[in-house]
Amino acid sequence: MAGIPIKFGILGCADIARKVSRAITLSPYSTLYAVGSRNVEKAAKFAKDNGFPASAKVYGSYDAVLDDPDVDAVYVPLPTSLHIKWAVLAAQKKKHLLLEKPVALNVKELDVILEACESSGLQFMDATMWMHHPRTAKMREFLNDSQRFGQLKSVQSVFTFAADPDFLENDIRVKPDLDALGALGDVGWYATRAIMWAADFELPRSVIALRGPVFNKAGVILSCGASLYWEDGKVATFHCSFLSNLTMDITAIGTKGSLHLHDFVIPLEEGKASFSTSVESGFTELVTGWVPKPSEHVVTTDLPQEAQMVKEFSRLVGSIKTEGAKPEKKWPTLSRKTQLILDAVKASIEKGFESVEVIS
Amino acid sequence: MAGIPIKFGILGCADIARKVSRAITLSPYSTLYAVGSRNVEKAAKFAKDNGFPASAKVYGSYDAVLDDPDVDAVYVPLPTSLHIKWAVLAAQKKKHLLLEKPVALNVKELDVILEACESSGLQFMDATMWMHHPRTAKMREFLNDSQRFGQLKSVQSVFTFAADPDFLENDIRVKPDLDALGALGDVGWYATRAIMWAADFELPRSVIALRGPVFNKAGVILSCGASLYWEDGKVATFHCSFLSNLTMDITAIGTKGSLHLHDFVIPLEEGKASFSTSVESGFTELVTGWVPKPSEHVVTTDLPQEAQMVKEFSRLVGSIKTEGAKPEKKWPTLSRKTQLILDAVKASIEKGFESVEVIS
Structure with a gap:
């Protein structure tokens, strides 16, 4: 599939991002492309410790990840209260969104995030691995x-x-x-x-x-x-x-x-x-x-x-990128119901x- | 232990009484002694089908079982609404009581049954096998x-x-x-x-x-x-x-x-x-x-x-009969709490x- 592998950027260096980084490496349709932290040294250490390729981008801010035009999708494991800000910004920068749970503090916030994704034709998925x-x-x-x-x-x-x-x-x-x-x-x-x-x-x-x-x-x-x-x-x-x-x-x-x-x-x-x-x-x-x-x-x-999750998310993103497919609505719908x-x-x-x- | 085996009388021929009859046979401290039904032929068939010894008494009423002075204990699998009548009568006739669950329609009824047992120094146990x-x-x-x-x-x-x-x-x-x-x-x-x-x-x-x-x-x-x-x-x-x-x-x-x-x-x-x-x-x-x-x-x-249950019940009854022990209060207490x-x-x-x- 052209447009594959999907280039992932990760916002922050949360513990759970280690497991998802490994999953991005294991999944056949995705690659670790960038990581951003408010502390660039922390981001560099995270990239080094978690199998990022030498060519990976290491940024000293979340914004820098979103501003990188080569990032296809972002994984956002930030604290829930920050989701509305960064998930909406990510969508505005046309990044597909793999968002840690709970996806929002309430459904009103979630609807803002989902609307931002939908209006830009972006895939949304929450990171409920099982x-x-x-x-x-x-x-x-x-x-x-x-x-x-x-x-x-x-x-x-x-x-x-x-x-x-x-x-x-x-x-x-x-x-x-x-x-x-x-x-x-x-x-x-x-x-x-x-x-x-x-x-x-x-x-x-x-x-x-x-x-x-x-x-x-x-x-x-x-x-x-x-x-x-x-x-x-x-x-x-x-x-x-x-x-x-x-x-x-x-x-x-x-x-x-x-x-x-x-x-x-x-x-x-x-x-x-x-x-x-x-x-x-x-x-x-x-x-x-x-x-x-x-x-x-x-x-x-x-x-x-977790690699099955990344694989499915990347497959959907790949279809959108290369075949002009619509985002799969199942995933935002399940998140919203939860x-x-x-x-x-x-x-x-x-x-x-x-x-x-x-x-x- | 003298006073062993405990001679059981069974009131009625409920399905569950088949399993308990087998348990009375399997238990080392008990023996099937009598069964009563409003229909004496049904009682006879029950005795024949469920391993009662040839010497067992077959009665055409529940009263007759309770009036038999050789019956030590009764197992009562009658419908719950009949428990208060027959359990209290059994206690008045000095029969130890193994009572099917639910033991009563409410705790007020159960208290009448438990009081009848306690005042006569009789063991009470509900038939919760597990x-x-x-x-x-x-x-x-x-x-x-x-x-x-x-x-x-x-x-x-x-x-x-x-x-x-x-x-x-x-x-x-x-x-x-x-x-x-x-x-x-x-x-x-x-x-x-x-x-x-x-x-x-x-x-x-x-x-x-x-x-x-x-x-x-x-x-x-x-x-x-x-x-x-x-x-x-x-x-x-x-x-x-x-x-x-x-x-x-x-x-x-x-x-x-x-x-x-x-x-x-x-x-x-x-x-x-x-x-x-x-x-x-x-x-x-x-x-x-x-x-x-x-x-x-x-x-x-x-x-x-169920044979473990009959064994424990019979052991307690045996202690009361032969050693002048007091009834074990644990069992009525658990029934009452349930x-x-x-x-x-x-x-x-x-x-x-x-x-x-x-x-x-």
Whole structure:
């Protein structure tokens, strides 16, 4: 494909950018082209440590990356409060946008970003890596199978990890001026995305936050949860927290089948990942065992999920650049739906755990 | 032990009594002694089909079982609405009581039953079989381990099964005059017991039912859920239903460890059962895998869990009979706490999903 590889610029030297830099190198359609930091030495060290080619550009500002006409796309792992400024600037400079989650502080901000991308014909994608693992596609097949899974009735999702004292004191995710959504925007983004994914991105009618969210002194959420309700009677709950041992579960239950996995965000290992299903499960005659038993499914992958993400993003950008294709609307749509749920959970907490209608 | 084996009488020929009859036979401290049904031929057939010895008594009424002075203990699998009558009568006739769940329609009724047992020095136990599986004791060790599990922060439990059309039309569990608590009393009993067990039977401060419970035409619950809140910030949710594929999950998350199992009520197979734990889980350097990975634990058992239950019950009854021991209060206490939660969930549903205080 002409126009390939896609030349990536990275704004900032966040920890997560190391993993995405490797993914850009691993992906067949992309190359590390530039990195910018407010501190040029930091940018140079980042480029050196993360496999940037010798020809890569090292800039002392984010603006310089955006002003480089050869940068096709930018990966933006900046704190959420900076997304609206830099994502919109990137779009104005005609850069395709791979944006870290949570994509914005609220859907109003996100809509400004999406409008900026759309009006310039740019691809937008949030960096929710697990969406791109081939396991996720396999699980989707199961959930779509009316014979094996039937109709979705309930979903439970959990994402927690035990942040260390340094994180709880200093990480951007506990700072009201940086990632004001705290655990809801970080681990909660994944937990709500998991529910929306299981529901095939049908928006719930309403959301009610669970009681007892935990806040730090600055008022940032460290732990919370919610229940979600759909028109057809589907129910979901999630729990997310910085204060419990690492746990990442999806349980999706249909009329005929059930799906479980415990490592949906980061698979236990890179090259293969599994999930378990049960279909029309029943019991032995005296109800002393299961018939049939659940099945374990293993999905191997040549590229880690973050490289699958970069590959798909780069493929779309390549099509726009060389074939005049339109941006794929699926990705901004999924981001917006996830953000709508975060907004509703936050509103429900602020309203004393009232039911909040989800309005698209 | 003198006074052993304990002679069991069974009231009625419910399906579940077949499994418990086998358990009484398998247990070293008990023997099948009598069965009563309103239809004596049905009782005779039940005795013949379920391994009763030739010497066993076959009665044409429940009263006749209770009037037999040689019956030490009765197993009562009658519909819940009949528990108060027959459990109290049994206690008045000095029979120790193994009572099917849900033990009563509400805690007020249960208190009458428990008082009748206590005033006669009788052992009470509900027939929640999984409590007696050696796996449950192993899991308890993990949850009690402050080094590996830490402090419990959240619990999710699920018990659902897909009832067939005949069940949904005719089973006692969908009839308001028989098992008026419906799915809440049946699958919900296990899901709430799981939460209480994980919380080491510390009562929550409050309970809020999830929206969208499903009722049949007669007003019996077919599907519901709730969130539970403790003074120290612990949170739990459960979902129970007759309308989804068989699923039975406990997820318990502590500050340092996590516990998962997917067959807590009925293990996948009889002779061995497993659960998985993770302890102080973290990631590889680039966050592309888990370190350490979760561990799978397999627990084998010589006796199925229902026989373990009968064995423990019979051991306690034997101690009372022959050593003048006092009844073990643990078992009625656990039943009462579980019933308190069911009552609170039901009250919350009836009050339009308000928060209901749990008062012991």
